[in-house]
Amino acid sequence: MNDTTQKRNTMEIVKANLAKRYAREQRFRAYGIAAISLGMMFLLMLFISIIGNGYGAFMQTYVKLDIEFTADRIDPEGTRTEDALSAGNYGGLVKDSLKRMFPNVKKRTPKKQLYGLASSGAAYQLRKMVMDNPDLIGTTQSIWVTADDDVDMLVKGHIDRTLPEADRRMNDSQISWIERLEKEGRIEKRFNITFFTAGDSREPELAGIWGAAVGSIYTLLVTLALSFPIGVATAVYLEEFAPCNKWTDIIEVNINNLAAVPSIVFGLLGLAVFINFFGLPRSAPVVGGLVLTLMTLPTIIIASRAALKSVPPSIREAALGVGASKMQTITHHVLPLAMPGMLTGTIIGMAQALGETAPLLMIGMVAFIVDIPGGAFDPSTVLPVQIYLWADSPERAFVEKTSAAIMVLLGFLIMMNAIAVILRKRFERRW
Template sequence: MRVQQGLERRYRQEKRFQRMGLGAIILGLVFVSFLFISIFANGYTAFQQTYVKLDVDFDPEMIAPVGETDPDLLSQANYGGLVKKTLREMFPEVTSRREKKVLYNLISSGASFQLREMVMQDPALIGTRQSVWLVADDDVDMLIKGHIDLNVPESDRRIKNNQMVWIQSLQADDRIEKHFNTTFFTAGDSREPELSGIKGAVFGSFFTLLICLLISFPVGVAAAVYLEEFAPKNRWTDIIEVNINNLAAVPSIVFGLLGLAVFINFFGLPRSVPLVGGLVLALMTLPTIIIASRAALKSVPPSIREAALGVGASPMQTVTHHVLPLAMPGMLTGTIIGMAQALGETAPLLMIGMVVFIVDIPGGPFDPSAVLPVQIYLWADSPERAFVERTSAAIMVLLAFLISMNLLAVWLRKKFERRW
């Protein structure tokens, strides 16, 4: 009887523990779902951009004489004046200087560069009148996307009443549309939200991770092979193993301080370049790669080593020809996870100066650049509402990269894993 009661009590405790574990999993999924839904709700509109169609008169007096193709002359023309002239012709009732300034704000300052590129590519446009879709200002973009509340007083919103009248007139003439925001993927950073993109940050992240991979993978694998296969078991190797395990738990900003002190202050390497960022991230990911590689080497059965040694292979041949190929899938999995961790790091890169405002797209690891997490940090600190959606959209792109890298690691483990 007492045994039966004890069994029933243990069964109840086991079911209670299972329910608690299931509740913890459900709670975690709810929070993660809430996070993802919040990011998507704020960021999906950034993949579209508002454009305004204007009938632009490419006046030769404002650009260059018809037939003139000198690139220097064409590049210095007053293309912003063309946009302003077109707006004045469309709204002739706007006469005061203040109202004209407000009217010009309907179109992005980048519209002049758009017209410039058109003329530079086709000088035959000079002297013609063309219907051109130009990028709208970020405030107009936010209004069209429904992010501006028109019920608040005019003094509390960025779109004024007279601008609303002009925008409604343009909408009535089908001159306002939303198109896919290619600028977000093809441009670098900008002070204007409607002109900003992630291409520079993506290239910076690519070069940074490339340097990190080229350094951390061979060094990490070599260290793991030596410690696991060749190093004598004594006090010094124990100290090294303990320090490697401890380094895996060190806050990432400490590696940033180390990179600032060693690579920049001591060696004099330039700030804000992917080379230094890759070196810092390589130091940070080395412990992860070494630990994962050692675990992969331990998973290879001793019989593989014994059989190779038994037929006359040297210890080095045993490792390189038999043990290492079998352990490589696990090593690659650990490396991909380490690279995914490095891709999302911000703190160490802030310490080495990769937080500066950089417009140009980097052409190599020695060019100044930002990285995707730092770009998100910079946009999140901007006051404009348009940067909020671009921040969330950049987070979505970063999460897509991270999820893809983790799925690749899982796929590699499933495909090449050998069970003994």
């Protein structure tokens, strides 16, 4: 009887405390939801900030100028040779055109500002036109030329026209010129091809990511060519051949540690060993590739080992049982089965390498390089470093370019990761 009452008491106590415990439970769950939401919010903010700043860069402002291809300016001697044509004063043509449109501008500074409405790239554009077709000389053409970055910013609304004159990058007369051009339909925004085809430039309107993209491609090719075979070979050795001894332990501990060494330390290694000791060229994709190889190897090795581990021993036994050598067992049966997992790991490693910046700063890939690199030994930069360089530039137009370059980089990364995920889904095998 006593026992029963005690039990009744227990249940009463338990029930009495329930409300408090459930409140705590609710609170705890709320923390969890808050944590997830915060993470999502950060992600959203990041994307909004990048896309909000960058989508404009895919459009570029152009100005329509009536260019008079006067022979005086282009080829005063009248020889029409390539050399003479290429030495012509095409900048003068642009200036003439603007002068004709705004004849009232007389003073030196306003004149300079007026000529600044068109990008310095306009001259190169005209030169190319004339070189391609010398018959243009003597004619007058309406030509769309790239506008200066300040004009671009104003047209896109990044310069507030309502601010007091002293606080904005463009003065009243500049704005009035642009407004007149706008009224005459001489200003237009078009898809920014330059951004995808040009190398770096000091002028935002002429700067593009193609040079950096090519540098990234060369760097990644070197990385892939080295890290995939070495990574897979290491994984195969450790998983299939290595005896259980101290040496193997050392290698394993090493790999695990390397996976967590800060990337900048790999840059120091690259600088000291590849550049200063072996004398490889600075800023070259080949050195970048070497450094990134060492950096991504642990990722690839760890993924490849996991893939090899997931191949059941029965497959190996079956092959060995019919008299295959160990090497045949591995090359004929184990490797093909583990390949999707290894490829997934490699793609993820490549994505990591594509986004890496810090070690490449150490080996001089931060140089300002205008030309599109022609090979793995040419000086070049890579996409993330280009982003870093542009982010450092003071011009407002580079903020836009930076964000746009980030969007392109993220696009590549998302694509690579998506391929990895698809590969994993497609070939995932449950034994």
